[in-house]
Amino acid sequence: MHTLNALLAGFGTALTLPNLGWALLGVTLGTVIGILPGIGPALTIALLLPVTAHLDPTAAFIMFAGLYYGAMYGSSTTSILLNTPGESGSIITAIEGHLMARQGRGAAALATAAIGSFVAGTIGTVLLTFLAPIVVKLAIKFSEAAYFSLMILAFTTVSAMLGASLLRGLISLFLGITIGLVGTDALTGQARFTLGLPALFDGIDTVVVAVGLFAVGEALYVASRPELRNAEIIPVKGSLLMTREEWRRSWKPWLRGTFVGFPFGALPAGGTEIPTFLSYFMEKKLSGRAEEFGKGAIEGVAGPEAANNAAVAGVLVPLLTLGLPTSATAAIMLAAFQQYGLQPGPLLFIGNSTLVWGLIASLYIGNVMLLVLNLPLVGLWVRLLAIPQPLLYGGILVFSSLGVYSLNHQVFDLVILFVLGIVGYLMRRFDFPVAPCIIGLILGPLAEEHFRRALGISQGDASVFFTDPISAAMLVVAALCLLVPVIYRLRQRRGG
Amino acid sequence: MKAAELFVGLGVAALGVFIAVETSQLTVAPLYAKVGPGVIPYLVAGCLILLGLSFAAGAVRGSAAAAPPAEAGDWRPLVVIGGGLIAQMLLMERAGFVIASAVLFVCVAYGFGSRRYLRDAAIAILLAAIVYVGFTRGLQLPLPPGPLAGIL
Numbered sequence: 200m201h202t203l204n205a206l207l208a209g210f211g212t213a214l215t216l217p218n219l220g221w222a223l224l225g226v227t228l229g230t231v232i233g234i235l236p237g238i239g240p241a242l243t244i245a246l247l248l249p250v251t252a253h254l255d256p257t258a259a260f261i262m263f264a265g266l267y268y269g270a271m272y273g274s275s276t277t278s279i280l281l282n283t284p285g286e287s288g289s290i291i292t293a294i295e296g297h298l299m300a301r302q303g304r305g306a307a308a309l310a311t312a313a314i315g316s317f318v319a320g321t322i323g324t325v326l327l328t329f330l331a332p333i334v335v336k337l338a339i340k341f342s343e344a345a346y347f348s349l350m351i352l353a354f355t356t357v358s359a360m361l362g363a364s365l366l367r368g369l370i371s372l373f374l375g376i377t378i379g380l381v382g383t384d385a386l387t388g389q390a391r392f393t394l395g396l397p398a399l400f401d402g403i404d405t406v407v408v409a410v411g412l413f414a415v416g417e418a419l420y421v422a423s424r425p426e427l428r429n430a431e432i433i434p435v436k437g438s439l440l441m442t443r444e445e446w447r448r449s450w451k452p453w454l455r456g457t458f459v460g461f462p463f464g465a466l467p468a469g470g471t472e473i474p475t476f477l478s479y480f481m482e483k484k485l486s487g488r489a490e491e492f493g494k495g496a497i498e499g500v501a502g503p504e505a506a507n508n509a510a511v512a513g514v515l516v517p518l519l520t521l522g523l524p525t526s527a528t529a530a531i532m533l534a535a536f537q538q539y540g541l542q543p544g545p546l547l548f549i550g551n552s553t554l555v556w557g558l559i560a561s562l563y564i565g566n567v568m569l570l571v572l573n574l575p576l577v578g579l580w581v582r583l584l585a586i587p588q589p590l591l592y593g594g595i596l597v598f599s600s601l602g603v604y605s606l607n608h609q610v611f612d613l614v615i616l617f618v619l620g621i622v623g624y625l626m627r628r629f630d631f632p633v634a635p636c637i638i639g640l641i642l643g644p645l646a647e648e649h650f651r652r653a654l655g656i657s658q659g660d661a662s663v664f665f666t667d668p669i670s671a672a673m674l675v676v677a678a679l680c681l682l683v684p685v686i687y688r689l690r691q692r693r694g695g
Numbered sequence: 696m697k698a699a700e701l702f703v704g705l706g707v708a709a710l711g712v713f714i715a716v717e718t719s720q721l722t723v724a725p726l727y728a729k730v731g732p733g734v735i736p737y738l739v740a741g742c743l744i745l746l747g748l749s750f751a752a753g754a755v756r757g758s759a760a761a762a763p764p765a766e767a768g769d770w771r772p773l774v775v776i777g778g779g780l781i782a783q784m785l786l787m788e789r790a791g792f793v794i795a796s797a798v799l800f801v802c803v804a805y806g807f808g809s810r811r812y813l814r815d816a817a818i819a820i821l822l823a824a825i826v827y828v829g830f831t832r833g834l835q836l837p838l839p840p841g842p843l844a845g846i847l
Contacts, residue, residue: 250834366753370707370746376739377714384732391732392717415780422772422806589809590818593800596776597819600783600799601792601826605836613784620780624773629703647735654730 202332209556213564218261222561225262226568229269234277234583237417238595240270241527241637245409246602248535256539257554263535264515264558265565267528268320271471271508272573273580275312279305279500280433281584288471288507291479295492295499297433302495306437311449311497312504313573314441319457319505320566323512326461328559331548334520338545341521343653344663348670350646352677353467353523354639359680360473362632371631374622375639378403385644386651398611405534407603408640409527411616412633414599416623418592423624432584439574449501452482456505463506464513467525471510475503512562519543519555522645527634530641697754704751711743772806779803791841796823 212218232238244263251259271288278289279296292312299308341349358368381392382402393399421427441449456478463474482498483489492499517523522543524530536543541551548555573580603616626633657663665671718736779802786795800819801812809815830836 366746366750369742370750373739373743373746374707374710377710377743380714380736380739387732389721389732391721391736392714418803419773419776422776422803423768423770425769425808587809589804589807589815592807593803593815593819594822596780596803597796597800597822597826600780600796601830601838604787604792605830605838608837610784610787613780613787617777617780617784621777625703628768629700650735651730659730 202329205332205552205556206328206560208553209558209560210563212257212553212557213261213561218258218557218561219564221258221262222265222565223568225265226269226272226565226572228262229266229271230273230569230572230580231583232266233270233273233275234580235586235591236277236281236283237414237421237592239413239528240267241409241531242413242599243270244528244531244535245406245413246598248406248531248538249602249606251535252538256536256541256551257557259535259539260532260554260558261561263532264562265568267511267532268508268562268565269569269572270528271320271511272313272316272569275316275500275504276309276573276577276580277584279308279312280435280581281431283427288475288510289504290472291475291503292500295479295496295503298493298495299497299500300433300436303436304495304497305433305435306439307441307445307497308500309435309577310439310441310574311445311501313570313577315449315453315456315501315505316508316573317566317570318453319460319509320512320569321563322454322457323461323464323509324559324562324566326465327512327515327562330465330516331520331555331559334516335545335548338521341669342667343649343656344667345669345673347646347649347653348664348667348673348677349467349521349523350642350649352673352680353517353525353642354635354646355677355680356467357525357638358635359684361634363630365681365684367629367631368635371626371633372635372639375408375636375641376643378408378636379640379643380647385648396611398607398609403615404603404606404612405531405641406606407612407615408619409531409637410599410603411619412623412626412636413527414595415616415620416627416633418596419620419624420627421588421592423628432581435578435581439577445497448486448497452478452486452498452502453505455481455485456502457509459502460506460509461513464510464525465516466513467517467523471507471514471526474506474510478502478506515562519547519558520545522547524638524641527637530634530638533641697757700754701751704747704749704754706747707750708744708747711740711745711747714743715740772808776803776806779806788839789841791843792838793820793823793827793843794841795839796826 229240232240232243243266274289275292277283278293279300282293282297296308296312299305354372358372359365362368381399383390383400390400459478459481460474479499479502482502483492486498488496514526514529517525518529518532522533524533533543541547600613600616603612606612623633653663654661664674714736718733718740721733779799783795783799786798797819801815804815827838830838
């Protein structure tokens with residue numbers, strides 16, 4: 200009952216006129232950037248950070264969360280009509296949905312994606328509502344050592360899940376941790392890795408890293424590959440009102456996709472990509488129409504689109520209850536909390552319950568707004584796809600450099616942006632995932648703080664990480680994540 | 696063997712060595728000697744060296760873990776866009792935000808294959824001017840005006 204009361208109070212916060220306005224702004228902006236290739240939710244929230252610094256935190260987070268949800272809705276439109284995934288969680292939709300569009304069933308694909316996203320987003324939000332207080336109760340008992348081990352676990356799972364190989368994920372992660380080390384040490388005031396440059400004493404700003412790796416890196420990469428340019432836009436054909444047959448084939452994949460996607464987000468496993476792939480192959484098996492997959496099967500759009508939205512709802516569970524981001528966007532949202540001097544975790548639910556429950560309630564409202572924005576109004580958004588690519592990327596880079604320059608009014612920040620842009624390009628060129636790097640950047644300094652505080656409490660005795668039962672359990676799981684694939688490969692090699 | 700991947704691996708390892716050397720130069724107060732600001736950097740440096748070397752070894756052996764995704768692609772757009780970013784840095788405080796950003800915009804559009812210079816330049820100046828006015832007047836956030844100070 201306590202949860203329901205809190206949620207009701209949350210609706211009281213979310214349903215005020217200004218907060219409804221922020222939610223609408225967030226979901227609209229999210230839809231737009233979801234549709235536009237080359238700009239995603241992590242980059243957009245990073246660019247908005249300086250502008251929202253003076254905004255009421257509740258309003259800002261209502262907008263950010265709406266933006267995150269909206270990007271998932273919008274990206275399916277791009278995947279279906281353009282065959283380029285708007286975001287990484289829509290790769291599968293780009294295959295099956297685009298085939299449907301080519302056959303003149305684009306409207307049905309858009310409809311099943313939007314309604315599936317709504318169903319999954321809503322169920323995911325319900326699960327978030329009831330799961331979060333339970334996790335908070337557990338998290339309150341966590342020691343400093345347990346928090347450190349939890350972060351180690353997140354580091355390993357995120358590196359293993361996001362990207363082509365564990366090795367690439369780990370290198371990306373440590374690159375991010377390294378960038379996070381630059382600047383004045385929080386506990387001793389010692390300057391580290393500043394190369395004697397005063398501009399680096401405050402560290403490298405999250406916004407600069409996110410913009411460099413995402414906007415500049417992506418622009419350089421796409422420009423270097425002419426085959427990624429100039430895709431053909433397929434006009435929306437067919438009726439947005441799905442037929443009885445299409446409903447019948449969609450509802451089970453929606454529900455299954457939801458229950459595949461949510462745990463992936465909620466466990467510190469990270470990412471929206473893997474659950475979409477799982478859902479796709481599950482539908483291929485369960486639909487009894489495996490032969491239609493790869494030729495435009497509606498189940499192959501309905502399931503994965505539900506899965507990626509449910510995963511987004513899931514990601515908010517560890518972010519809000521433990522302060523643990525498992526996606527690049529969540530990591531940037533954690534940076535936003537830090538900007539306001541707030542630390543997500545169990546104490547946030549106690550000290551800032553208005554913010555937390557207002558945010559959760561606004562997700563229900565945002566989902567309804569998004570359904571309206573993405574079904575009847577889809578024709579309006581499709582026009583965004585007609586923006587010529589040279590102008591789109593020109594605009595993205597102008598806004599990105601503006602966001603970076605306006606942080607401190609230092610040309611030096613633009614120099615760092617340039618260097619990180621090259622790093623971002625090289626990461627894409629050599630197939631390194633970018634998300635672990637962002638997570639390492641944000642979570643690295645926190646992990647270091649917990650590590651040193653835990654050792655401070657234990658008088659420098661490192662065995663505390665293994666004698667604390669919660670901490671030990673997490674380290675064991677993390678070790679398994681690293682070792683099981685290696686052992687599996689060795690056994691395979693011996694067997695084959 | 697793949698030369699490019701080998702260099703990536705060695706580069707990561709070199710970063711690790713750099714971190715270790717820099718950390719050894721830190722002067723740590725004896726009070727913090729046990730778990731001071733140097734512990735985690737040493738750990739990170741060790742991991743970077745280990746990971747970089749295994750990536751490099753994978754590249755030499757040609758194993759899947761370090762397999763290259765595709766061929767290098769076209770490098771010319773990179774030079775043009777990189778040049779645009781450098782031009783923006785140099786011009787920002789000399790020629791002002793509008794001109795610096797318009798130059799960047801035109802370079803990026805060129806890098807993405809557009810050859811309609813006049814249209815691109817017109818859109819670039821218009822966009823930069825609107826952003827400039829919006830930021831300085833609307834949000835009260837100052838941006839370098841440059842010689843256009845009197846006009847905008």
